[in-house]
Amino acid sequence: DAKTTQPPSMDCAEGRAANLPCNHSTISGNEYVYWYRQIHSQGPQYIIHGLKNNETNEMASLIITEDRKSSTLILPHATLRDTAVYYCIVRAAGGTSYGKLTFGQGTILTVHP
Amino acid sequence: EAQVTQNPRYLITVTGKKLTVTCSQNMNHEYMSWYRQDPGLGLRQIYYSMNVEVTDKGDVPEGYKVSRKEKRNFPLILESPSPNQTSLYFCASSLGATDTQYFGPGTRLTVL
Numbered sequence: 001d002a003k004t005t006q007p008p009s010m011d012c013a014e015g016r017a018a019n020l021p022c023n024h025s026t027i028s029g030n031e032y033v034y035w036y037r038q039i040h041s042q043g044p045q046y047i048i049h050g051l052k053n054n055e056t057n058e059m060a061s062l063i064i065t066e067d068r069k070s071s072t073l074i075l076p077h078a079t080l081r082d083t084a085v086y087y088c089i090v091r092a093a094g095g096t097s098y099g100k101l102t103f104g105q106g107t108i109l110t111v112h113p
Numbered sequence: 114e115a116q117v118t119q120n121p122r123y124l125i126t127v128t129g130k131k132l133t134v135t136c137s138q139n140m141n142h143e144y145m146s147w148y149r150q151d152p153g154l155g156l157r158q159i160y161y162s163m164n165v166e167v168t169d170k171g172d173v174p175e176g177y178k179v180s181r182k183e184k185r186n187f188p189l190i191l192e193s194p195s196p197n198q199t200s201l202y203f204c205a206s207s208l209g210a211t212d213t214q215y216f217g218p219g220t221r222l223t224v225l
Contacts, residue, residue, distance in 0.1 A: 041150075041201060041221075042216075042218065042219070043117075043216025043217055043218055043219055044156065044214075044216050046213040046214060046215075049213075087156070091211065092211075099144065099146075099161045099162075099169060099210045100158060100161065100171055100172070101146065101171075101214070102157075102158065103155050103156035103157070103158075104155060105155050106155060
């Protein structure tokens with residue numbers, strides 16, 4: 001899996017959009033970008049994933065740059081319950097080791113009242 | 114309810130005493146995986162299984178064993194636990210390797 005780089009922490013005001021960046025400059029053509037989050041010490045929760053097109057679901061939007069070297073997770077209206085560690089992961093859709101999944105350090109997002 | 118369960122949730126044991134942490138999913142998922150989480154090191158994959166009788170090493174497999182004799186269960190075995198295996202362990206499953214992973218609630222293991 002390609003490595004990802006995320007800022008260690010970010011703050012956001014409640015009700016505002018939270019934009020979490022992720023750099024994955026060594027991503028290859030068959031690798032997807034996934035986002036998970038972990039609240040306290042609970043099991044991580046899937047948020048969204050994409051290959052090259054922007055994606056949106058009920059939780060968030062994922063914007064992937066045209067060269068696919070970076071992406072941004074957008075929580076459109078952050079709430080206090082969105083305070084969590086957010087992980088950006090890239091993983092292959094096939095190949096000999098596509099079962100491997102490498103989480104990085106993630107970004108601690110703190111949403112303030 | 115679709116879920117991944119782990120047992121026990123908390124365990125304190127002593128060095129060298131063999132233990133097994135069970136993981137079970139009721140979603141008929143083919144892919145299952147074990148992770149450990151340590152402060153400052155994030156989540157690291159221990160072993161994963163693409164299907165019954167198919168397992169492979171993750172990033173930190175040393176000191177652990179797994180088996181996948183049936184689709185729903187993926188136990189993690191520590192034959193001779195050591196203090197450096199004190200950690201928070203998560204099991205996860207997904208339909209296929211690249212599908213959304215569903216995580217269990219975690220098992221907090223302390224090895225004295």
